[in-house]
Amino acid sequence: MTKADIVEQIYEQVGFSKKESAELVEKVFDAIKTTLAEGEKVKISGFGNFVVRGKNSRKGRNPQTGQEILLEARKVLTFKPSLVLKNLLNDEEIPTGGSRLDGIGRLE
Amino acid sequence: MSGEPSGKGMTKSGLIETVAEATPHISKRDTEIVVNTIFESMAQALKTGERIEIRGFGSFQVKIREAREGRNPKTGAPVHISAKRTPFFKVGKELKEMVDGHGSGEVHTSESGFNPGDGSA
Numbered sequence: 634m635t636k637a638d639i640v641e642q643i644y645e646q647v648g649f650s651k652k653e654s655a656e657l658v659e660k661v662f663d664a665i666k667t668t669l670a671e672g673e674k675v676k677i678s679g680f681g682n683f684v685v686r687g688k689n690s691r692k693g694r695n696p697q698t699g700q701e702i703l704l705e706a707r708k709v710l711t712f713k714p715s716l717v718l719k720n721l722l723n724d725e726e727i728p729t730g731g732s733r734l735d736g737i738g739r740l741e
Numbered sequence: 742m743s744g745e746p747s748g749k750g751m752t753k754s755g756l757i758e759t760v761a762e763a764t765p766h767i768s769k770r771d772t773e774i775v776v777n778t779i780f781e782s783m784a785q786a787l788k789t790g791e792r793i794e795i796r797g798f799g800s801f802q803v804k805i806r807e808a809r810e811g812r813n814p815k816t817g818a819p820v821h822i823s824a825k826r827t828p829f830f831k832v833g834k835e836l837k838e839m840v841d842g843h844g845s846g847e848v849h850t851s852e853s854g855f856n857p858g859d860g861s862a
Contacts, residue, residue: 661760665751680783727825
């Protein structure tokens, strides 16, 4: 699903023109982004919370060369899914076998 | 009005308020329906296992956590935790930079004065 698909949903379900739907979807994500850029969290009930967290600086290593580097303090965005969303994804049993993702962190 | 950052973050109603103010030709009621439809359609996409990619924002993807044996932290009794689907969010490049304070000319916070790298070059 891309932004264009969301626009299509608005167009079909709400009845705005494609142009208005696109404008609204754009404004919604812009408002979220601006708020997060100010360091504020965004809480969408039924979906989840987007939270900006500070990371302290620390020493790290370039995994390729082994060279020590200083990773500077930075701010990162985290997403905590709401219980409603987690339950929605789990209201059907997960079939055993077949292709599945192997735990977490193995993608991309 | 209530769309302003308050230090307490923005809720869905604050988001609706902000978008309604930015689109005076559209009623607040309609804005509310649009915001709800956006998140409902995203939730439905994730339910079907579909990946979502919002340019400039980030992507969502459902991963499966394997079943495992856990423990009740109170009693120490072993419990079986069955496999479950979990949504994951990966922030997009543009938003990542905006949040860290060096994108799109947004708020700049200086981290100077914090110097833990003392002594090492």
